[in-house]
Amino acid sequence: MNSLPTLEHEIELWKKGYIVIGIDEVGRGAFAGPLFVGGVVFPPTTNNPSTSRRNSERIKYLESLGINDSKKLKPNERKTLAKVIQKESLAYHISKINVARINRIGIGKATFCAMRDVVNNLRETLRTVHLEPPHPVPLPRGRGNMGEGDKIFVLVDGFYVKYLNGIGLKNQRGIVHGDEISLSIAAASIIAKVARDNHMRKLSAKYKVYGWGRNKGYGTAEHRKALLKFGKTKFHRLDFIEGFV
Numbered sequence: 644m645n646s647l648p649t650l651e652h653e654i655e656l657w658k659k660g661y662i663v664i665g666i667d668e669v670g671r672g673a674f675a676g677p678l679f680v681g682g683v684v685f686p687p688t689t690n691n692p693s694t695s696r697r698n699s700e701r702i703k704y705l706e707s708l709g710i711n712d713s714k715k716l717k718p719n720e721r722k723t724l725a726k727v728i729q730k731e732s733l734a735y736h737i738s739k740i741n742v743a744r745i746n747r748i749g750i751g752k753a754t755f756c757a758m759r760d761v762v763n764n765l766r767e768t769l770r771t772v773h774l775e776p777p778h779p780v781p782l783p784r785g786r787g788n789m790g791e792g793d794k795i796f797v798l799v800d801g802f803y804v805k806y807l808n809g810i811g812l813k814n815q816r817g818i819v820h821g822d823e824i825s826l827s828i829a830a831a832s833i834i835a836k837v838a839r840d841n842h843m844r845k846l847s848a849k850y851k852v853y854g855w856g857r858n859k860g861y862g863t864a865e866h867r868k869a870l871l872k873f874g875k876t877k878f879h880r881l882d883f884i885e886g887f888v
Contacts, residue, residue, distance in 0.1 A: 647711050648829040650685070650702055652798055652816070657687040661796040661814075662733075664765050665827025668754050668800070669713065669835040674870075675853065675879045676843050676860035678740045678753055681835030682761035683827050684733045684769065705731065710829050712822040713836035725837040728830045733772060735831075736764040737838050746881050758804045762797060766809070769795070800828050850876055 653663045666682045685705065688698045710728065713721055729735055738760040740753040748756075796814050797804070800821035803812055821828040840859055847856035852873050854865045862883070870879075870887040 648824055648826045649706055650826050652825050653827055656796045661794050663796050663827055665798045665825055665831045666758055666761050667822055667828050667832035669839045673860035674862040674866055674883045678757055679835040679839040680738045680757035680761050681831035682765050683735045683830040684765060685827060686733045710826055712829055713832040721833050721837050725834050728834055734765050734768040735834055736761050737835055742878050742880055755804055762807055798825050798828050
């Protein structure tokens, strides 16, 4: 049995006084539809001697929920977990990059833009949040634009993100297969996946021949055949469907 993601990376950083943001993208390789990026912040919970029992129980609880790489979960499991994640998190955010922008700047730049947007939005949210005991780590208090005084650390699935304002490369960690390792990254993948799947189902109601309700815009045989027969739509990514239209 494969092990589930844990809070190992988060606990290491919480002990150093950081607030941890886990981020992940969904839809990067799809033929059609927007790119979604999710970000999740769980309340800092460490084995502080004065609150070790309660914090230990909290860690075990979060790790027992079944949060996993969104691709390894069934749709109903993702929907249920997305609600739990939103309830249990300190903050969360989902950013979307539409197809027109993806076609204009490319999927790589679009991914980084969405990740920066998620982090910026979460940092703004965190300015207004206060932690109550027993959480031992105080949230950073912003002074104007949050800058060098921040105690924010970003965990990213797979790679580092350049130009994260006020964070940079030093306060982030790219984790290969991070959605299988870090609970925060896995949680981010779930909320982004649920949001994108819902979006693609709505688009499918208007463009039924492509089967987006089933394939979510990815290049399945069904989708490729429809492209050859009916051509492209404004929701298709031009670089991805070259050779099919």
